[in-house]
Amino acid sequence: MALHRWLCVAAAAASTAWAMDPEQLISAPRRSEAIPNPKGNVAIFSTSQYSFDTHSSSASWNLLDLKSGKISLLTNDSNVSEIVWLGTDKSSLLYINGTNADVPGGVELWVTDVNNFANGYKAASLPAAFSGLKAVITSSGDVNYVASGQSYANGTAYNEELATKSLSSARIYDSIYVRHWDTYLTTTFNAVFSGTLAKKGKSYVSKGALKNLVSPVKNAESPYPPFGGSSDYDISPNGKLVTFKSKAPDVPRANLTTAYIYLVPHDGSRTAEPINGPDSPATPEGVQGDANNPVFSPGSDKIAYFQMADKSYESDRRVLYIHTIKSQKTVAVAEDWDRSPDSVKWVDAKNLIVGGEDKGRSRLFAVPVNAKKDFKPKKFTDGGVAGAYYLLPDKSVLVTGSTMWTSWNVYTASPKKNVIKTLASANKLDAGLAGLGPDDIDEFYYQGSATKIQSWIIYPKGFDKSKKYPVLLFIHGGPQGSWADSWSTRWNPKVFADQGYVVIAPNPTGSTGFGQKLTDDIQNNWGGAPYDDIVNAFEYAAKHLHYADTSRAVAAGASYGGFMINWIQGSDLGRKLKALVCHDGTFVADAKISTDELWFMEREFNGTFWGERDNYRRWDPSDPERILRFDTPQLIVHNDLDYRLPVAEGLSLFNVLQERGVPSRFLNFPDENHWVIHQENSLVWHQQVLGWLNKYSGVSKENPNAVSLDDTVIPVVDYNP
Ligand SMILES: *[C@@H]1O[C@H](CO)[C@@H](O)[C@H](O)[C@H]1NC(C)=O
Ligand SMILES: *[C@@H]1O[C@H](CO)[C@@H](O)[C@H](O)[C@H]1NC(C)=O
């Protein structure tokens, strides 16, 4: 049986160093950030893992000893859905129990001790499915907490299990933004709720009802879907205040990015007010874009947050602002820094740590609160991406990150000492990742269409530079994004390389992390400078990388990367490639109007398709002149729940390729969105995508272990005569 053969290959590969196949990638443990206790001697993290033997996932919570790096099990009870450290001692925990003894669809808050986890007690019953717990101990000894959940317009928490269902499935809309990412908008929305646990003797008991801090502001929503989470809100260290981000409720949601940072008393005694709204006294002039990541200072007297200036551009440069609550003053920090940071932590009242993309990595920087306009923050971490970080009592930070060669990497670092010590790394812990290491990757800079462009190289298992390997061009989406030195379970370049390719992953015009000009220069230029940059990367490989075989090169990309694949199909570069893969890309330029976030293409193409027709036509992969050139075998992946780029885009492209007689296949997942997430689907995705590339590059023929389309186990529908 085909699948059986594939499983055997996976088992065999596990014993060879340097090889990672899709099954190993997908079934490797996935670990969360490590969160240290207040004393800084131990950190907690969660692990989930999918098994292709049982076809199910398991999850556990673990402890990492911050001296020895030893990992131990805290609990694998599947009812434990979130755990936070409580207070200033080293062992108290508060957790969300995902079941509720009294309210179906509700959850419970439990208090316990890290040394005796199973002996906890229930402190509160919550009436719906809350998550994103943040808790502090107030001066009275009570616990003030916030958590997020769904809300009705009247502020009552929405509990899906108890909600009355309509007899009809109809939906009716009077405003645009009918659907977002993979969900149709409804009358319920996300909100931040606050609550208190009163100290009674040695334990905590629930005090009063939950307060909805968001719903009193009409049309506000926090966390903001689809990706907003607990970083969209914060509770002050003294427990008295809460801040949250919401899309501006007073402007059209679908065509502008404007967001406000709100401030509200924890007890909900006043309605939340924006600190950066059009009428707020401290709003920085001309700053109207997306705002995010509000974080209270240790003294509870200031809020740090980021905001972009442009109100219709989701990839404008984020500037860090500090708002002082009492004086209602806001100042920019290191305002001219040509980076777009996305995370911030307070070290103390005067110092901050800021994280953000920098040249294909995500690094941490030390920044004083009063940094002037021209201050140049100094990085103190280097390789990989620093995904999450927490301050330790000695003022070093505990960082959880990843690289292209390890899915999880926990280390300490500090502005004075840089990276101090690695405590744990997945490539040392997980059998499926054994043998992966920093030598698997390299980078080069080359002349692009206008400036120097960076590109990653990812080598295959057992790489021998005296041999030749077909080139796989990896084209990222966004387009404002980057290939970074980070782990991915969806487009993991190493799992592609290990089939037998040299993966070339350039960061062309439009990419983030190399200064705002490179990011901005893709506007109204989708098939221009970025295409030329990709061609130049290909030619650089042909000329300078003697181990790179460009005579049987292939290319793959998703989203904007899928647009670029379709653009390449109608361009000269397409004639030099043996196969293409377009995952959830765009094809018909005017069809972009069916997307969810209208600001995106209206900014990218500098207007609407009826107002600025030439801009859309200029970069239209479905231009008949281009279609007539289509000739390279192409796989199209497009999913039904993709509301960013609806499935009609992929179908249109497939119909064209089939009618033009170009070898092509359509792969569809009815239950996936812009991304393929479910493990069993991900396995099929990898099998088809790698199989397609391997077939046309010749890798299938030369590597008996390579993934092959011959092993397809899903019945292929083919009524061709
Ligand atoms: C939880 O961990 C215990 C101890 O390691 C183990 O015996 C048990 O099978 C695990 N249960 C689950 C559901 O993983
Ligand atoms: C979770 O709690 C429910 C009771 O609400 C119980 O029936 C179930 O067995 C628990 N699950 C585990 C893994 O303990």
Ligand SMILES: *[C@@H]1O[C@H](CO)[C@@H](O)[C@H](O)[C@H]1NC(C)=O
């Ligand atoms: C979760 O809550 C249920 C219902 O109260 C309870 O039966 C179960 O023991 C709890 N589990 C944990 C781990 O707290």
Ligand SMILES: *[C@@H]1O[C@H](CO)[C@@H](O)[C@H](O)[C@H]1NC(C)=O
């Ligand atoms: C809020 O609205 C929901 C849905 O209409 C309703 O079920 C609930 O009873 C209302 N809550 C209050 C306090 O009126």
Ligand SMILES: *[C@@H]1O[C@H](CO)[C@@H](O)[C@H](O)[C@H]1NC(C)=O
């Ligand atoms: C944004 O959408 C609103 C309708 O919701 C419309 O009135 C307005 O003109 C649009 N603005 C832009 C800049 O497209």
Ligand SMILES: *[C@@H]1O[C@H](CO)[C@@H](O)[C@H](O)[C@H]1NC(C)=O
């Ligand atoms: C966008 O359009 C405006 C006005 O229509 C124009 O001034 C501007 O130059 C255009 N920008 C680009 C990058 O095309």
